[in-house]
Amino acid sequence: MVGWQVTAVTVNCDFVAEEVTIIVKNDWSVKCTGFEKYCQSREQQLQLLQRSLALKCTLGCKGLQCPKITEYIKKLQAEETKKAVDVGEKK
Numbered sequence: 001m002v003g004w005q006v007t008a009v010t011v012n013c014d015f016v017a018e019e020v021t022i023i024v025k026n027d028w029s030v031k032c033t034g035f036e037k038y039c040q041s042r043e044q045q046l047q048l049l050q051r052s053l054a055l056k057c058t059l060g061c062k063g064l065q066c067p068k069i070t071e072y073i074k075k076l077q078a079e080e081t082k083k084a085v086d087v088g089e090k091k
Helices: 033-038 042-055 067-090
Strands: 006-013 018-025 030-032
Touching (some): 006 067, 018 033, 018 067
C-alpha cells in the first residue's frame, strides 16, 4: 500500500518537444500534460502536427503507454517495494 496520495514529475518529452508533467495517483492511475494537451481531440492532434512541421522534426505523443510514463511508474513501484522490504526488516 502506497503512503502517498499523488506524486508528479516534470520531464522533457521528446515526443512533443516540450516539458510535460506526469501525475500518478495512489491507485496508479496516470495523467500526462502532454497527452492532455495534444491527444484529446482532433484539433489538438493537428496542433501537434503543425508544431512538428514548424520544428522540422517528427513529433507524436505515445499516449499513456509512453516510455516516460512507464519509466516513472516503474521507479515509483521500485521505491514502494524497497520501503516494504525495509519495513519488513525492521520488525
